[in-house]
Amino acid sequence: MNAIYKNAVVLPNNCKDLYSFEEVLSRTVSLADVRPDALDLSRISFIEPYSMLNLLLIGRNYLRATGDRLALINMPLTVHQYLARMDFLKKGVFTVPEPLDEELFLKRSSFSKTVIEITDIPNKERESLQAISAVVALFRTRANHILKYWIANSIVDYFVTVISEICQNIFEHSLDSGYCAMQTYASGSEHIVRLAIVDSGIGIRESFARNKEIEFESTAKLIEQALMTPISSKRPFGYGLCQVNTLMEKLKGSIFIRSENASIAVMYNRKHERKPYTFMRNDLAAFPGTQLSISLSG
């Protein structure tokens, strides 16, 4: 059946972590010019939440640019099951020529407790607040399972703050809608909880363009400034990202923020001489908006 898709882009098996996903982004930034008819997922063996949400943005950007939905073809069963379970396929961004047999759907009762399915974060304030409240409420009901490898009582409250702060940034600053998802999964001997929140809006650099008082050398440096100091693009000062950074430092987690062609990774779980490992890049493939991942590993 998939023989009709002669112009498919084959995605590499690089959806296992934030850093290798850059390869997928670099191969898909010019999709609207290439006009493929499908994305071939045959090589994908695993998709973590950040990669999944960005794959959704890739499809949405393509749909907006061309008016056409890309087809997802040759999905391995486990990947297909996972994407269906996370409501990825319900977003109306991709077509699936070979739908999953209903008997093969993952049971929500057993798997539900360690995930927060993909939730739309609208760019209108009222609708966005309802969505954020719904995500937070759902997180509270599943938190004991999502965070079962982390024993501090206050960690749930910390994550509620993080979800709230980052999701509010979407309607406050990005001028676009976005997505949020969360999951706990095993990677080797480690358990990872990952919260991913993404949008394809104006990006951090453009958002701060209106605030002439803030000077920066590069987009990555600007993101670092927004993480480490209470600056704001709309108000005299702000707290959102800065507070997320404070909380992640307390939880010894890690933060990854990507915006346009820049990224910063701050790892409080890998400190060196009392300072977290920090990596900045300004040479990534240009991908619109801001994409953020918060992780704890243990």
Added chain:
Amino acid sequence: MRLRISDIARELSFTSPDLITRRMGEAMYHLLREKIAGLAPDEVLTLDFEGIQVIDTSFIDEFIVKLAYDSRGRTHPFYVKLSNITDIMQVNIDSVFSSHAQYTAGSFAVLTDRLMPNNSYYLGRLTPNERDVINYLSVNKSAHVSEIADFLSRSTLETAEIVESLAGLRLIRQSGEPGAALITPL
């Protein structure tokens, strides 16, 4: 006056234990302002957060920060005290207040009903001398400026300025003439 924040939230149909976002903070602020219209001058308004788990920085900015500024009003001053706040509330409030203090290059704090991680009965940022006065009063309950001056090893004039600053922040009461005033905690 003691107000349960969860009751006010319920009046606005906010049933979640998490008070988040600016819009929620704004709505709560306006309803609370109506409720405290009859507050006596210099009365203590205790905000009781029992039943609430999280308040985020946006909510704090729209709700507690505005009330803190209102409490310093010349026409109808009052005092604000926070009660039953959770660990995450402490962290979030402290960050917001510290940012305000940094931005205004001054002190910014609100009193609490129990000892905070900073070993004091307030959240926010004060100068070391201001903090010492708050701590001194939490033990000694009331004192004249001269007694506090001895404790701080400062002149009475300098101490009177520190006390004046704390009174302006609505963190202590002072009665009588500056310099000879009796200082009491809330």
